[in-house]
Amino acid sequence: MKTRLGFVSNSSSSSFICLISDEVVSGMDLELEEAGMYECINGHVFSEQYLLEDVPLSRVRDDTAAWCRRYPERFNVDDPDFETKLRNDDHRDHRQYYIKRYAGALVDAAEQVDWIEQYNPTDGDEALQFAHDFTEKFGKYSSFRYEVPSAFCPICRLVHIQDKDLMRSLLATVGRTRADLVVELQGKFGSLNELRTSVLTTAKTNTEVINITLGETP
Template sequence: MTKYRQGFVSNSSSSSFVCDVCGYRISGWDMSLSEAEMVECENGHELCEEHLLKPLKEQGQMILKRLCEGEKISQNELNDFIKENHIDIDHLTFEDFNFISNELGYGDFRCHIPECLCPLCNFEELSDSDTMLYLQKEYNIPENEVFEEIKKINPRRKKLRDNEYNEYVLRKINSNITQILKEVEDRFDGSYKKFREYIR
């Protein structure tokens, strides 16, 4: 999640972004998602642009259709717009959606990526924080127990990281992230929204 903190420079704030897929972290004064080359999906995942899934032809059409539902433009007008701008309707890309969304006045597409393009919403990946919430709910292993173990190795540690918790619990239950991913996808019928409701 994005965290904003008011700094000593007036009207400026420090933004930081953390990728829920690879853990990449970037921060800067007044940095936007676009400058960070990151995106946010409709379910609140924050991730690097490069992890987005390529839309299938029908998905591309569906995303375009949804853009029209804002009633700023009719389907016919949109078709003309696509022709005029030489956009390849059969191979729509993230850049195309971004361009269309900005040109039509819907703002930056990257701030509300549909779930069909998000690898986390499609259970191709599981974020550390979602994994942690799920494991906590299923196995009830207290964070303290794990943190004590971590501190035995490094007594200076102040905070337990999500991935450390996950690694510890997975070892203890003799499982791994691939198994958990499969289990979660089956259990919630491939619906990220159902999964999210369960863990939050």
């Protein structure tokens, strides 16, 4: 069975889920290309229409080098804070898979950074050429489709912010935890309907609240 974030599978069919639009594409032994989706190096699956364009070479080069330098930190299972760090990582659901996948890459990080710094593009779209050449040389799949550099990913670049990241930001801003907020809301309201009615009456603008759809960036 294949193991991918945003990917569910059983013995007869498989599906990819766009983390931006929630679109689901299903089929027998479906691959990302057939589904019309990409997966970035940080595990974000999204529809082709959201792939960022006009990315400067300097951006993809810097992001990719930074990503390589983080291998030892991200995949160091001997780190006592490993589990804590993992909970803040979009790869956490497939921990063992990714540790195995990048185990060999830990020693190659310096070599990859050297390659990035010395890279000289020769073609038209320099950033795309860099991305294809990098995945071909160092990628585990040798495929841009499965290893899109973060510079091209709308989620990594904050063009789309996932609800969980909005939630984390809001909680950090107001100095609350999810658990204590849940207890407070359970104590204040008797039903979901009461909670939603209260939100509508206290929100700055009702339109904004009503139009919020899970997973969607307006």
